[in-house]
Every structure is written in C-alpha cells, then in structure tokens.
Amino acid sequence: MVRGSKGIASGLVFALSFSLMMGCSGEKKEAANSGTPTASESAKSTQEGVGKEPDLTPVTLKVFHSQQIVTPSEILDNPVMNELEKRTGIKIDWSPYMGSGDAKQKLSALIASNNLPDLIVNSDSDTNKMLLENDLIIPLDELVAQNAPEIAKNIPDAMALSKLMMSNGRDATYFLPGNVNYINFFPNGMDAVFxxxxxxxxxxxxxxxxxxxxxxxxxxxxxxxxxxxxxxxxxxxxxxxxxxxxxxxxxxxxxxxxxxxxxxxxxxxxxxxxxxxxxxxxxxxxxxxxxxxxxxxxxxxxxxxxxxxxxxxxxxxxxxxxxxxxxxxxxxxxxxxxxxxxxxxxxxxxxxxxxxxxxxxxxxxxxSFPAGNGMYWSVPKNGKNIERVLQLLNFVASYEGSELFWNGLEGQHWDKVNGVPVMKERDPNQPVDPDEAKKRGSTYVAPNFILNGGYVSPQGWKTRYTDNSxxxxxxxxxxxxxxxxxxxxxxxxxxxxxxREHRTANTALIDSIAPEANSELAIKEQSLNAYLDNNIAKIVYSKTPEDFAAAKEKFLKDLDGMGIQEIVDFYDKKYEEMKQQLKAFKQG
The missing domain is CATH 3.40.190 (D-Maltodextrin-Binding Protein; domain 2)
Structure with missing residues (x-):
C-alpha cells in the first residue's frame, strides 16, 4: 500500500481494494537480540521443509508477475537477486511478463497455449478464476505443510481467508496472498487521525x-x-x-x-x-x-x-x-x-x-494488510520444479526474505548501529541515479515479491529499515x-x-461483502449513495444549530423511507455467516 490517498470516492479509505484484513494487531515490542543469523544458518532455517535439508542446487524458475516493474533483462543482475540465488540456489526468470503490454492479455495467452510458467503472481480476478476453474493450478495446503514452514507460521490466517474467498467452494487453498501483515507505519504521522x-x-x-x-x-x-x-x-x-x-x-x-x-x-x-x-x-x-x-x-x-x-x-x-x-x-x-x-x-x-x-x-x-495487498500467488499444475517453487515461497514468506528484498545486504546497503539495522547514508555530493533501485535490488521487487509483510521482525526492529524505522x-x-x-x-x-495495544482492525470479511449485482438491494444502495452525495454537505452548511437539527431529522426520515435498515441488516447477517465459515476453515 502506498502511503496517502486518492480520495475516498469508493467508500472511505484509500486502501479498500487491498485491505482484506485478518484480525486486530498491534506492534509487539521485543528486545533486539545480539544479531542476525549468518546466511547459511538462515538458509537452513527458512528454506528447509519439515524434516528436509535445503536444496541449493542451481535452478532457474520462470515467474509471471502482473505488477512487476519493467526489468532491463529477463534475469536481474543485482546484489539482492544474486544474494537470493546464493541463499536458495534459485534464479528468477521474469520473461513470462516483464511489465510491458497488457498483463491480463499476456497471461490469458499463456493459459490458452498451455505454456504456463513455474509461478504466477497476479492481481486480476478474472484470470485467477480462469486458472482455478480450468484446473491449471494446484492446491497448496499439503505442500505448504510439507515444504514451507515459514508460510504456515507467518500467514496462516491469510491462507484461511484465501480458501474462503478465492477457492470457489473447494476445500483447499489455491492462492497465497502477497505482502501479508504489512502495516502502513510511519514514525512521523498517522494516516487516520487529525x-x-x-x-x-x-x-x-x-x-x-x-x-x-x-x-x-x-x-x-x-x-x-x-x-x-x-x-x-x-x-x-x-x-x-x-x-x-x-x-x-x-x-x-x-x-x-x-x-x-x-x-x-x-x-x-x-x-x-x-x-x-x-x-x-x-x-x-x-x-x-x-x-x-x-x-x-x-x-x-x-x-x-x-x-x-x-x-x-x-x-x-x-x-x-x-x-x-x-x-x-x-x-x-x-x-x-x-x-x-x-x-x-x-x-x-x-x-x-x-x-x-x-x-x-x-x-x-x-x-494494516493482514490478508495481503491484492496480489495472489499460484502454482501451475504442470510445473517441473514444484518443490523448488515451494522453497522460493517459503523464503519470501520469511522475515529473512522480506528484509533482504526491502533493505539489501548488510555492509553494502545497511549497517548495525547500536544493535539496530540502519540504512547507509547517501553521499549528498553524488547525483541521484534514476536506475539506483534497479542496480541495488532492494525495494525493487518488494513489496510485490514478498509474502510476509510483517513490519516488526522477531529480532525486535522494523523490517523495512528505509521507511518504517x-x-x-x-x-x-x-x-x-x-x-x-x-x-x-x-x-x-x-x-x-x-x-493502545489494538490499533488496527479486522476488516477482511466486511470489506468483501456486497449485495448481488443488479439486485433490488444493490439498486437501493445506488440510490442511497446518490442521495448522500447530494445532501450531506447541505446539513453541514446549516446556518444555525436549529437548522442543523431540522435537517438531521429530515435526513434520518428520508434514509428510513429509502430502506437503509434493510441494507444494514443485510451486512450484519452476511458478516456473521462469513465469520462462522472462516472459523470453520481455521479449525479445519
């Protein structure tokens, strides 16, 4: 989520299209420990599946990413992507879609030609639905349990919501949401207060x-x-x-x-x-x-x-x-x-x-984005490197992975200062290089190529040293x-x-609820929205408290006559139903 707003034209809040949130959360304060694990220690802890040693055999995975920044070549050559290869053995080939042309059209063509890559990261709901309905992607629950402990540990609630919302009634998880648990934290100002x-x-x-x-x-x-x-x-x-x-x-x-x-x-x-x-x-x-x-x-x-x-x-x-x-x-x-x-x-x-x-x-x-940023990750059925794809997914679901993509390498891009990671200062005498992010690698593919967006590391510091720290x-x-x-x-x-221990909200389910298109209730909502746009400002512009009271009384009476309570009751009933469904998925 980009800090700021384009207005509240679609019903409050600049993040609605991405804010499928799961559960209240506040920042947990933990004392920083003595340091980060070594690369080899981290590789073993975040790459191995349950009972498995990490596979560092070199492999190139083809990845379709509908939001990927235009790359200079099919394979990025920068310190961060090279470090990814060093820690996992995995090299990323972005050629299925390199940020040029129409992403939806390109992915549809790959589907039609049965030429899908090893991994798909896609925000378009229509093509994701097409992948599911044509059985072109695989369920991920057992694979995650066997091969990706970081996913199971860091984004389990988001997986449950994905199963509920994205699997078309099937009892399995087919899509992993991206950048789960990111909180739009900035030390100098809140987005939601005066x-x-x-x-x-x-x-x-x-x-x-x-x-x-x-x-x-x-x-x-x-x-x-x-x-x-x-x-x-x-x-x-x-x-x-x-x-x-x-x-x-x-x-x-x-x-x-x-x-x-x-x-x-x-x-x-x-x-x-x-x-x-x-x-x-x-x-x-x-x-x-x-x-x-x-x-x-x-x-x-x-x-x-x-x-x-x-x-x-x-x-x-x-x-x-x-x-x-x-x-x-x-x-x-x-x-x-x-x-x-x-x-x-x-x-x-x-x-x-x-x-x-x-x-x-x-x-x-x-x-907060406890259910992700609107990007959904799926694994094609005919892939030849499914276990290595799970290894990659496990890495980008780890704090090690997200901190690498956000911040780069210790000693090269950041240093420890008093036990806390701090980004290196830019030389003010050097001109700004427009290709710096591309060459450096950090922040270039994040936040669109991480699964775990948790903003407080288990080490105790903010995972995004650039903006959150x-x-x-x-x-x-x-x-x-x-x-x-x-x-x-x-x-x-x-x-x-x-x-305040709890200072964000669980809005995942409520934000996803809407009456069926063109239904009587949907038409009532449209009429009410038009009435609100035309009348609320008039109440604010009442010239006296007495005028305000009279305008308020008329407004409430009008809303009642237009069926607003029926709409409130619809959301109330639907929300309670979906909470029970989600609870069953989590327990299952």
Missing amino acids: QYRYDLYKKMGSPKLESLDDLLKFGEEAQKLEPKNADGQKTYTFGIPFADPQGWAYLDWDKSHYDGYWGSKSFIYLDIENDKVAPRLNAPDNSFWKSMEFYNKAYIKGLLDPESATMKFQQVQDKGKALRYHVGLASWQIGWPNSVILSKKDPEKGFVPTLLDSKKDYTFYEF PERWEKDYTEGEKQFMKDYGLKYPVQQYET
Whole structure:
C-alpha cells in the first residue's frame, strides 16, 4: 500500500481494494537480540521443509508477475537477486511478463497455449478464476505443510481467508496472498487521525486539546494567530472535498477511528472491539453524527473552507501544501505539509498527530494488510520444479526474505548501529541515479515479491529499515515535531499511539461483502449513495444549530423511507455467516 490517498470516492479509505484484513494487531515490542543469523544458518532455517535439508542446487524458475516493474533483462543482475540465488540456489526468470503490454492479455495467452510458467503472481480476478476453474493450478495446503514452514507460521490466517474467498467452494487453498501483515507505519504521522500545527498550539499557551470542542477552540485561536499564509492567502482550519463522489466520507474519518470504528461501505461501521456491524448513518448519536455536528459548528464559526462545497481532493491537497489549513484530517489529506515545511527550512512550523478523546484500546490508527495487498500467488499444475517453487515461497514468506528484498545486504546497503539495522547514508555530493533501485535490488521487487509483510521482525526492529524505522526519520523532522517530541518525551511523534495495544482492525470479511449485482438491494444502495452525495454537505452548511437539527431529522426520515435498515441488516447477517465459515476453515 502506498502511503496517502486518492480520495475516498469508493467508500472511505484509500486502501479498500487491498485491505482484506485478518484480525486486530498491534506492534509487539521485543528486545533486539545480539544479531542476525549468518546466511547459511538462515538458509537452513527458512528454506528447509519439515524434516528436509535445503536444496541449493542451481535452478532457474520462470515467474509471471502482473505488477512487476519493467526489468532491463529477463534475469536481474543485482546484489539482492544474486544474494537470493546464493541463499536458495534459485534464479528468477521474469520473461513470462516483464511489465510491458497488457498483463491480463499476456497471461490469458499463456493459459490458452498451455505454456504456463513455474509461478504466477497476479492481481486480476478474472484470470485467477480462469486458472482455478480450468484446473491449471494446484492446491497448496499439503505442500505448504510439507515444504514451507515459514508460510504456515507467518500467514496462516491469510491462507484461511484465501480458501474462503478465492477457492470457489473447494476445500483447499489455491492462492497465497502477497505482502501479508504489512502495516502502513510511519514514525512521523498517522494516516487516520487529525494533524495540527504544533507551533501555533505552543504560541497560544498549549491549551487543553482532548476533545472535538477543544479542537474547534484551537482552530479559532490559530486563525487569529495566522489568518493568512506567507503568500497572503486566507487560512482555515479544515477543507473537505465535497465535490468528489463520497467526499462526505471524510467527515467522520477521524472521530470514528478514535472511537474504534471502521467505516466500511457508506452505510455501516465495523465495531472493532466487538467485531460487530453497527449502523453508520442512521444511529443519531454515534461517531458520524458527532462528526456532523462538529463540522457544522466549524462552518458556523468560519473555520471550514467555504470552497469545500466545490472542491475535489487534489484542490484540498494543494491548499494544504500552501499551508492554508491549520488542521489536516490526515497528513496525506492536506498534501504532507511537513515536507513543504522541511524544504523551506522553517525554524518553527510543524504538524503533529493528536489522540483527542480516543478510546483506551481497540482504536483504529494504523492501516494494516493482514490478508495481503491484492496480489495472489499460484502454482501451475504442470510445473517441473514444484518443490523448488515451494522453497522460493517459503523464503519470501520469511522475515529473512522480506528484509533482504526491502533493505539489501548488510555492509553494502545497511549497517548495525547500536544493535539496530540502519540504512547507509547517501553521499549528498553524488547525483541521484534514476536506475539506483534497479542496480541495488532492494525495494525493487518488494513489496510485490514478498509474502510476509510483517513490519516488526522477531529480532525486535522494523523490517523495512528505509521507511518504517524511527532511526531513518531522525533528520527529517520539522522543528515543530522536534518540540512536540521534546515536550511529551517521545522518540518519534506516533509513539504516543503505542499505548493502545489494538490499533488496527479486522476488516477482511466486511470489506468483501456486497449485495448481488443488479439486485433490488444493490439498486437501493445506488440510490442511497446518490442521495448522500447530494445532501450531506447541505446539513453541514446549516446556518444555525436549529437548522442543523431540522435537517438531521429530515435526513434520518428520508434514509428510513429509502430502506437503509434493510441494507444494514443485510451486512450484519452476511458478516456473521462469513465469520462462522472462516472459523470453520481455521479449525479445519
């Protein structure tokens, strides 16, 4: 998942197409041990199957990868891929598809010609379905049990979900999801919470900032302190892209996360702690309506950008980069303004994340991919090197494999500093090589060529040293962030969220549920979505609290008449059914 958002046009959240998630998880803190295993020790621990010694006989495996970056040749010659060959004996031939032309068309042609490679990594559901229905790929459960202990250890829940969702009723797992368990962690900012100007907060005397009402007071004082940006443009507290389809879904983005809800679909929440469906729009005192009242107050106080009614996502980001907003609904929502502040070497400004009045546990701060990134791995039936393919799968499901692909080689790309891996500094006097990743190898095939995306290694450090490691960001904090960390005794800004043991969510099943296409219920959903796009902003723009109350009453009555409870009941019933099915698969 790429950090940031393209807007929430398809029902909240920039990661829905990839966020089939399995189970709540928080970062586990473990003390770092004395070091990493040697290459030979690692090879034995991650390559051998149950009771088997690793096979290091040289072999070349043909791999079709529908998202593979264009390669300079069929076989990549770089330190990382050469190290893969050294540790496993396996060389990868990318020639079945090297990132040029139409991937779906190319794979369909390979299927038609019965000329499938040794391994397929593919995101297109139609061709994956074709592979399964034509019995061109093999079930993986027994092979994994016999040959791939790292898969069984690191992604078992994702396998169970794949069996439920991807196997067309067959009692077997045919597809392994990629980059399982990755968490979109960045030490300097959360994707799911308010970010506010800490330098302005300090100037106003560091007032209490624990609730939505406190945030409104902050907004009022911030506009007094900085009514215009450096270019003389008027500033506001917030901007909302109401002109985007479902742009209204930004309204409860933060409040629902603080309260422990995930806004899956337009009409429902997932109650994270209780793992239950809850109404989103037609429960008059929930996170959504508290958010609606909050933004109505912001509008009445002049804190909401009045152009919000006609703005799209990119316009909000552009204004955020120009520092015309004092609060962001997330860093990406206002264009990562700290990057702008850093580039200008500003001596005091900086945005930091806030907890507000969040729950003590079972919140939603980090986006997670416990069921993968939308890439599905399958093994063709007629392959000649199936055991070696399982050896490769076992390696890319290990922490050793993911750390190699993300970071490269110790001594060459990174070093241990105080027992923790730290990437080597780039020589600032050397020009940036546009082919550097290709030549180096690390990050070039990751994250699309790993199965295990777990972001905390059993060694205790973050597996992705480049972006996830707090040490990586030490030189990239604004002065405002530095002051914030100093004031609160933090090593990095988001460390405050680690007081919540459970801070992501199990949304795999709920995100996959939808009424049958063209059904009566699907048509009701379409009508309701159109109504929401046309009416929610009008409620926010109510001129008085009395007008807001009247508009809310009419809105709830309209939703009731359009059958919203029937839709909520559908998701509730279907979700409970699928939970039971998944439980049976895990136990089986």
